[in-house]
Amino acid sequence: MQTNPDYSASKKRASEILEEASIIQPPIITQKLCETYGIKVKFVIFTEDNISGMMDFKSNTIYVNDQEGYARNNFTIAHELGHYFLHKDYYLKHPNEYEILYRKPISSAQNSPIEKEANTFAAHLLVPKKFLDQYYEFASIQSLAKLFAVSEEVISYRLKNEYGF
Template sequence: MTGTRPRYTRIEQLTDALMVAAGVNTPPVPVDRIVQAQGIAIRATSLGDVSGLVVRKGKEVVIGVNKDHPLTRRRFTIAHELAHALLHHGEEVRYDRDFRVNLRSEASGLGVDIEEIEANFFAARLLMPRRFLEADPEAALVDMEDAQAVGRLAKRYGVSVHAMSIRLGTLAVRRG
């Protein structure tokens, strides 16, 4: 059950534990390996305009990711869906077989859905860990207006320029 406020401290602890367990000390974070270490399968398939989803059947959990999206988007989606798998129960949906799936709601894109806020924070924290960015000389000195510098960081971390820009901006706000 999700509360009315994002569980940032819980998510920080969880992503730290996943990184330690996987022995990750440098970017890019091997998100596929982290997911598989949790006993979760990843299936890449065409999903139309859907980026990803989590399907649960009993104890089996599968993350579906849109194979038609760029690699950086797929990596973020996998991390985002891992958050749903580990933190959220999902909604039961019945088709020909009984399984559970996390679906995007109309509120998902508005920044008010707590589960989506948590999943995005989890994905950003997992793929762009604060300790990596704080120890990265280029990240410490990056001018947010310098698209090439942000692009180099994004490439090193295996994320989109947009995701890196948001993460750097968020860290700057939290430092200040």
């Protein structure tokens, strides 16, 4: 297992997916992306209430907490897509190492480099810099969150990551 996250690979793959899907403006609707790649999305009620989602690689199905809001679910699906595009082969060989996505702030991802990569993939997939550049100077965090269909926390993370504030 790797010890350091490869953030550049996560960002690059997110950008490639957006280009492959011909997405030219926000919001990025992750369920549509899933359809494009033959990935099923099922909304379920987990027995533990702090679980946001998980990916079943054998059936290409993402399970998402039905009791969370749209923005959170959009991020959860993007995060699980990150695992699919970045880590599928690894997890098929090591299924016992897969971690369920527990509800935590994006900036305090699990210690696992793989989880950090999936969070980076999700943040860059949902809020690509090329789109953020068009809006961030004149829109509020609340407006940006609505435009990109993500939480204010994700917008704040991306603003800090890209522009240092």
